[in-house]
Amino acid sequence: MITVKRKKFFLNFQDVYFAKDSEKVTIDKRTDIAIFVQASDKIVGAKEFHTQIIDLNKSEEELFRDIHEHDRNKINKGIKKKCFTVKINDSPSFEDIKAFQNFFKVFAEKRGIKDCNIGRINSLIKSNALVMCSAQDCDGKILCYHVYAVDEKRARLLYSTSKYIFGNDSKYRNHIGIANRYLHWCEIKYFKGKGFSVYDLGGISKDKNDDHLMNINRFKKGFGGRxxxxxNKYKGISLLGRILVWILRKNA
Structure with missing residues (x-):
């Protein structure tokens, strides 16, 4: 479990990741709003969150065999090409974070999605609960980033971004696709080697009307797992926090 305290504007937040029993979590009395992220127990008023997880207690051979044949082939190409350099950083610097933030900003604008939550990232770094990974080409240019929130046993993908959407030809996009899958495989092996038991691919959408999200689902499920x-739940702690959470629920 990860417990992170952070401040935004005039509010005090306490983020609680991966709680097994949310009722037993100690909440700081100065907290306005507690945010439970992927709690195991069904909290009253919480929203369901579906995600794809991989059991890292399996052998490396089993993990690779569980990956879909199409994705295994791309990983093997990444291994044989020997043109990707993978960097896994469990203590990213300010410069590392800034580089990722700039990379993600361009990606987000192209995709039409929200920018990364830099406050969330910084709070996780302060708690030694963030790992940043990247894959570079032979010229040292970064092709993709993956950012994880980690506790003692789980690595949960928070952000995944690549240059895939900037490719104008199928050859380049295929190159980025190989790099992205190869990076995931290197991360799976890394976290397994560090004694983690769960590799969390960061959410499965249930919106079957969104083709883009369904394609992301297929990509994640291609790595196996279940x-x-x-x-997830926002819980008001102070009077102000309870009022704000009530307003959020009413307008949801």
């Missing part, structure tokens, strides 16, 4: 249900 889908589970966990629970």
């Amino acid at each position: 889908e589970i249900v966990e629970y």
Whole structure:
């Protein structure tokens, strides 16, 4: 479990990741709003969160065999090409974070999605709970980034971004696709080697009307594992926090 305290504007937040029993979590009395992220127990008023997890207690051979043949082939190409350099950083610097933030900003604008939550990233770094990974080409240019929130046993993908959407030809996009899958495989091996037991691919969408999200689902499921249900919740602690959470629920 990860417990992170952070401040935004005039509010005090306490983020609690991967709680097994949310009722037993100690909340600081100065907290306005507690945010439970992927709690195991079904909290009253919480929203379901579906995600794809991989059991890292399996052998490396089993893990590779569980990956879909199409994705295994791309990983093997990444291994044989020997043109990717993978960097796994469990103590990223300010410069590392800035480089990722700039990379993600361009990606987010192209995709039409929200920018990365830099406050969340910084709070995780302060708690030694963030790992940043990247794959570079032979010229040292970064092709993709993956950012994880980690506790003692779980590595949970928070952000995944690549240059895939900037490719104008199928050859380049295929090159980025190989790099992205190869990076995931290197990370799986890294976290397994560090004694982690769960590799969490960061969410499965249930919106079947969104083709883009369905394609992301297929990509994640291509690495094997199983889908589970966990629970997210905003919980007001102070009077102000309770009022704000009530307003959020009413307008949801």
